Amino acid sequence: MGKAQVIPFGPQHPVLPEPIHLDLVVQDETVVDVLPQIGFIHRGLEKLVETHDIHQYIYVAERICGICAFGHSMGYAETVERLMNVEVPKRAEYLRVIMHELSRIHSHLLWMGLAADAFGYESLFMHTWRLRERVLDIFEAVAGGRVILSYTLLGGVTNDVDEPMLAHIKDVLAGMKKEYNELCNAFLKDTSVKNRTVGVGTLSQEEAIEYGIVGPFARASNVNNDVRCIGQGAYGELSSFEPILDTDGDCYARVKVRALEVLQAIDIINELIDKIPGGPILNPVKGAPEAGSEASGILEQPRGEVYYYCSGNGTKNLERMRIRTPTSQNIAGMTMALKGCDLADVNMIVLSIDPCISCTER
Amino acid sequence: MGSFKLGRMTLRSLFKKPETVLYPVEKRYEPEGLKGHIAVDIKKCTMCGVCQKRCPTGAITVDKEAGTWTINRFDCIQCRTCVRDCAFDCLTMEPGYQKPATEKFSATETKPEPTDEELAEKARKEAEKAARVKAALEAKAAREKAAKEAEGQ
Numbered sequence: 001m002g003k004a005q006v007i008p009f010g011p012q013h014p015v016l017p018e019p020i021h022l023d024l025v026v027q028d029e030t031v032v033d034v035l036p037q038i039g040f041i042h043r044g045l046e047k048l049v050e051t052h053d054i055h056q057y058i059y060v061a062e063r064i065c066g067i068c069a070f071g072h073s074m075g076y077a078e079t080v081e082r083l084m085n086v087e088v089p090k091r092a093e094y095l096r097v098i099m100h101e102l103s104r105i106h107s108h109l110l111w112m113g114l115a116a117d118a119f120g121y122e123s124l125f126m127h128t129w130r131l132r133e134r135v136l137d138i139f140e141a142v143a144g145g146r147v148i149l150s151y152t153l154l155g156g157v158t159n160d161v162d163e164p165m166l167a168h169i170k171d172v173l174a175g176m177k178k179e180y181n182e183l184c185n186a187f188l189k190d191t192s193v194k195n196r197t198v199g200v201g202t203l204s205q206e207e208a209i210e211y212g213i214v215g216p217f218a219r220a221s222n223v224n225n226d227v228r229c230i231g232q233g234a235y236g237e238l239s240s241f242e243p244i245l246d247t248d249g250d251c252y253a254r255v256k257v258r259a260l261e262v263l264q265a266i267d268i269i270n271e272l273i274d275k276i277p278g279g280p281i282l283n284p285v286k287g288a289p290e291a292g293s294e295a296s297g298i299l300e301q302p303r304g305e306v307y308y309y310c311s312g313n314g315t316k317n318l319e320r321m322r323i324r325t326p327t328s329q330n331i332a333g334m335t336m337a338l339k340g341c342d343l344a345d346v347n348m349i350v351l352s353i354d355p356c357i358s359c360t361e362r
Numbered sequence: 363m364g365s366f367k368l369g370r371m372t373l374r375s376l377f378k379k380p381e382t383v384l385y386p387v388e389k390r391y392e393p394e395g396l397k398g399h400i401a402v403d404i405k406k407c408t409m410c411g412v413c414q415k416r417c418p419t420g421a422i423t424v425d426k427e428a429g430t431w432t433i434n435r436f437d438c439i440q441c442r443t444c445v446r447d448c449a450f451d452c453l454t455m456e457p458g459y460q461k462p463a464t465e466k467f468s469a470t471e472t473k474p475e476p477t478d479e480e481l482a483e484k485a486r487k488e489a490e491k492a493a494r495v496k497a498a499l500e501a502k503a504a505r506e507k508a509a510k511e512a513e514g515q
């Protein structure tokens with residue numbers, strides 16, 4: 001055994017668009033210990049509840065993370081609605097979930113592209129992102145923006161989606177599904193993908209539970225913590241919902257879970273579009289949350305469970321807003337998965353948890 | 363197992379037209395409702411200042427004295443709050459993004475001086491209102507008087 005050395009990884013690293021720093025303790029090309037360090041892009045967004053009222057904060061919540069932008073605005077709105085006992089019209093709930101599942105598709109496709117880039121399969125990367133563009137076009141047509149949608153309002157959504165548009169979404173998804181199956185075939189069966197992912201960065205079920213990891217990272221280690229099972233909002237109206245699990249706990253299992261979740265999301269959207277009820281889309285929220293009232297909410301985002309807490313103080317501004325994001329949970333699990341791996345596999349493993357550092361630091 | 367799983371898709375894309383467009387020669391289509399920039403119909407604006415109050419980024423400044431409505435398009439996040447909340451429907455969201463620039467600047471719209479016709483219309487409306495108020499006051503006084511007389515009897 002050679003002498004242990006420390007190799008810095010990040011905060012600027014080609015594999016990650018976001019800054020996280022890892023000190024890798026390496027012995028003969030094998031990682032023996034990892035020390036993560038975060039705090040490079042803290043923006044103090046939770047503090048902004050003091051200067052932005054409950055309606056304006058939606059646009060701050062949206063900017064917590066670019067990829068889960070819609071999810072954060074939805075989670076925040078649901079929590080404040082619970083705080084103020086506001087009932088959301090059924091149609092708005094359906095529309096929110098449809099948009100949220102579309103976000104999941106685009107987030108997973110983005111991640112799959114980045115993963116393909118990390119293991120050096122450039123054409124797969126390009127094709128995945130080409131397909132992702134279709135979802136962004138839907139967003140653009142529905143909400144007027146590609147990434148930041150500003151589609152949620154307290155008590156509903158901003159504008160209705162008419163029948164022809166819903167049919168168009170179904171058409172686009174049907175076309176996408178065909179091409180996506182081909183991509184999936186490459187991700188799940190290609191030797192060059194398997195060589196880089198099978199058996200790499202394994203995390204057992206016990207470890208996954210011990211470190212409290214969430215999202216597809218946990219589901220790849222056979223831990224079912226998919227919050228969608230609870231059936232909040234329009235998720236409760238689905239005829240059946242089975243979370244996608246895998247038992248291997250390696251990078252390949254994580255690719256597989258996400259790849260299949262995209263197909264699952266397409267099915268969910270199709271089912272909800274078929275079932276969507278008519279009616280109003282907004283129940284305007286008036287007044288302010290009562291002093292001392294508290295509420296919390298959870299939501300399954302593409303990267304895992306997000307927890308929101310808020311409390312009111314009788315004014316238009318919240319007393320406190322607290323968000324726990326999936327990546328802050330998953331970093332501990334990631335350091336475990338990294339121990340004992342080859343130095344060359346570090347970037348694949350770091351990427352396989354789908355880290356979102358701007359969520360983590362807010 | 364096997365390699366070149368993506369071969370067919372890649373081959374196909376050799377013969378397809380490119381997914382990208384040659385910006386700036388070619389422009390992407392802009393869907394209706396694209397969040398480009400805020401346009402104001404300054405004639406309708408009453409300078410009530412609601413848009414300034416509700417805007418989450420403070421991009422709008424309304425000066426009632428000077429009759430100006432100012433927007434800093436670089437601060438605007440295209441959230442549409444002002445469009446929704448303006449009671450007089452003078453704001454709209456239109457396609458077309460703000461061009462990049464090296465410095466932030468604001469665009470100001472000034473409420474035009476009212477024309478003679480508009481002034482006449484305003485004067486007429488005010489006179490009507492005054493007449494209505496006067497009639498109402500007189501009616502009230504008459505009612506009160508009648509009530510007093512009734513009490514006196």
Ligand code: SF4
Binds near residue numbers: 452
């Ligand atoms: S809310 Fe409408 S009427 Fe009022 S100042 Fe703004 S643009 Fe003018």
Ligand code: SF4
Binds near residue numbers: 400421437441442
């Ligand atoms: S769209 Fe939003 S950010 Fe822009 S001016 Fe209107 S309220 Fe302000």
